[in-house]
Amino acid sequence: MKKSILTLAFIVSCACSAGAEQWQILGTRPMGMGGAFVAVAQGPMAQYWNPGGLAMAFSDTVSGVELPITAGVEITGDVMKNASAIGDMASKFTEINAAQKNGSATNASQISAFVKTITLLDDMNDSGKGAMFEVAGGSNFKLSKVAVSVNNFTTIGLNPFVDVNNIGLGAVTVTGTTSGGITMSGVTATSTTDSGYNSARDTIATAITKLGGLSAISNLICGTSTGITVQNSDITNETTLANALVNQAITNNLSVAQVTDAANQLNTYATDAKPIIENAVAGNSYTNNQSNLTVDMVSFVEIAFGYGKFMKFLDGLSIGGNLKMINGNIGHDKFKFMQQSDTEDAFKTDMDTKSSWAPAIDLGFLWNVNKKYPKLPMNPKVGFVIRNINSPKFDQPDSVGGTYKLNRQARLGFALQPAKFWNLALDIDATKNKTAVNGFDSQQLAFGTEINIINRKYFNIPLRAGICKNMAEESSKMAYTLGTGVNACYMHFDVAGAISSDSTTMDDKEIHTKVLVSAVLGILW
Structure with a gap:
């Protein structure tokens, strides 16, 4: 029992420090395209990825509602191999x-x-060893150039400390x-x-x-x-x-x-x-012995109101923004696995949590270059977005003290459309983002493509594929993404997934170090 619970703990947890948030992928279309969507930014999901896209007029995605859900696990530093081996020693x-x-x-x-x-245990003290479990989802509504959304972004994690x-x-x-x-x-x-x-x-x-x-x-x-x-x-x-x-x-x-x-x-x-x-x-x-697994949770509910508008000083440029109220629920717990007799105790204790509210602002820019230079081929677009410009702060549990700072994030995107049924997109994080694993940073480079097989307003089957790489970590390997769906009579249901090319060992089995899945149900008109 102790072995299996230790293993599970490493999969679903990792400790969060102030500002420990990477850019989360919300929606199946972005995930299917490797996590690149800043310069595409269409439909209700534009509010999250780039509110500048709210002003863009697309015949098939002017307005609508989408309900996305995404979940993922990332294991860093080969920590599962250590955890599994330590689990083998539990009876001893x-x-x-x-x-x-x-x-x-x-x-x-x-x-x-x-x-x-x-x-x-000593090896587990190395920087960058841990695991992240992330969930994102909510409701996103867009009507013309205005958008309203309620989304939750939750990270649960664990960092090992070894005495x-x-x-x-x-x-x-x-x-x-x-x-x-x-x-x-x-x-x-x-x-x-x-x-x-x-x-x-x-x-x-x-x-x-x-x-x-x-x-x-x-x-x-x-x-x-x-x-x-x-x-x-x-x-x-x-x-x-x-x-x-x-x-x-x-x-x-x-x-x-x-x-x-x-x-x-x-x-x-x-x-x-x-x-x-x-x-x-x-x-x-x-x-x-004071060795422990520090289990922390950060859960942010964002209530956002967005608007986008074209600018007259540069043809094709739209600027959009979000005004948000964020409820931050911060949780913290420690399990001293060298002292407590059963690792299940890590899940029996009540996590110390604290909830607080803070305002935040997002700002996005999207430039349809053909509006200024109509002779350029493949309809190029450039996008840039900054989330949480004011870096809001939230109260941490009494056992931790102080505040949790949700650092601002910036992301740059490029998009091409070689044909009406074919899209290409490239994104890169302009900021190096801390993650829920101490010493493990995230700066994603994402590239993807989308081919709409039938490409009719009343019916379409899109095929998406992409790759992404964490440029902040030399040891990080490439991850591959795929996605598809069915669009019929204004309704659509899409799915997507991502899997790393790297693997680690758990219970003598090879598992991928990063796995993401996503689904979206929506109505667009």
């Missing part, structure tokens, strides 16, 4: 915790799991009383009579040397470099300690194969774990 956490609290001995398998886990100081396996202090602590007292430190375990014993001894030798393990368990020898005078070097760990594993009914696997795992992670163990504060108990 319980065994180690019980041994420490009860003052009993540990074995080769438990020590191996512990060393592997602290190595993976690599409190990793000692010694005595536990609770309410001023010290008790327990793993002890090797009474454990046989000579070779077992079953020679099948000897190879594993030698591998464990080698790994102990890599970890810093007997004194390092003694510091980890006892808080002093000679503590293990004081507990058990027969343990005097790496080999006798390895014997003791193997003998305790046999006492716990572990087979030769199981001990061998544990020995190999311990040896694999020993070198990386050595500096972690050396830097840890001696005597600080693992049961006091």
Whole structure:
């Protein structure tokens, strides 16, 4: 259970810091075209993508209503591979915790799991590791050059924090009383009579040397470099300690194969774990470890009123804007997974939330270049939009304090129409946007195309395809998008999806690091 819930937590969550919002894709037509729509900006969705498009007159999308819904997951920094591996160690956490609290001995398998886990946990502190889950949707209405919409944009996320100081396996202090602590007292430190375990014993001894030798393990368990020898005078070097760990594993009914696997795992992670163990504060108990998954939520409901108008000083240029009232609901919670016995507790606790309102302004420009230069081919258009110009602020929960600043975003777009049934679009974020994963930024480059197969006002089947790339992160790979729909008698239903070319590992399975899906039901006239 702990393994599966840990995995789920990483999929659906990631921690949000102030201003941690990337540009969300709202609508199937933009998503199908790779996320490029700023210079297309038609119909009710123009209010979100570029309110300058509200002034543009398109024979088949002058007015209407559209109900979009979009959901997506993005996993960054290969964090799922770490989370899945840590989930595999969940049962060992319980065994180690019980041994420490009860003052009993540990074995080769438990020590191996512990060393592997602290190595993976330390790796999870690297910048840019996390996951995002985003949902956007609402109702968008346009009548002539005026638009009204109510949309929700929600991000749930998680950032791991790893405490690599409190990793000692010694005595536990609770309410001023010290008790327990793993002890090797009474454990046989000579070779077992079953020679099948000897190879594993030698591998464990080698790994102990890599970890810093007997004194390092003694510091980890006892808080002093000679503590293990004081507990058990027969343990005097790496080999006798390895014997003791193997003998305790046999006492716990572990087979030769199981001990061998544990020995190999311990040896694999020993070198990386050595500096972690050396830097840890001696005597600080693992049961006091503060490692946690910080789960945060930001949910913004935007009530927007938009208007677009053509400008006389430049033929073909329209400018539009939105006046918005935004309700920001900010939530925060932490789950200390090294202390709490069941990871389900992360979902049982009540999230600390706070709601507040703030005004905001959007401004968009759309230039139909052919109005000024009619001889240019393919009907070029250029668009530029700035969302949340005033960077509104919202109250954060009492457990966090301060305010959450919703930073402004800017996006530039270009569009061509090689034929009446064929559109091309290109967008790029003009701002580098922070995301819900600390240290992971977003600056999307999007390109897409749309071909209308039948292209009649009363009936049409559009086909859309596109690509997008996060230019802010070198490790980010290309994502591919597809979309289609049916338009009949002014009504339309469209679907679209996006999937990354990159993958990560979860439960020994390869999964895509980014997946988005979208659907829209609308009436246009």
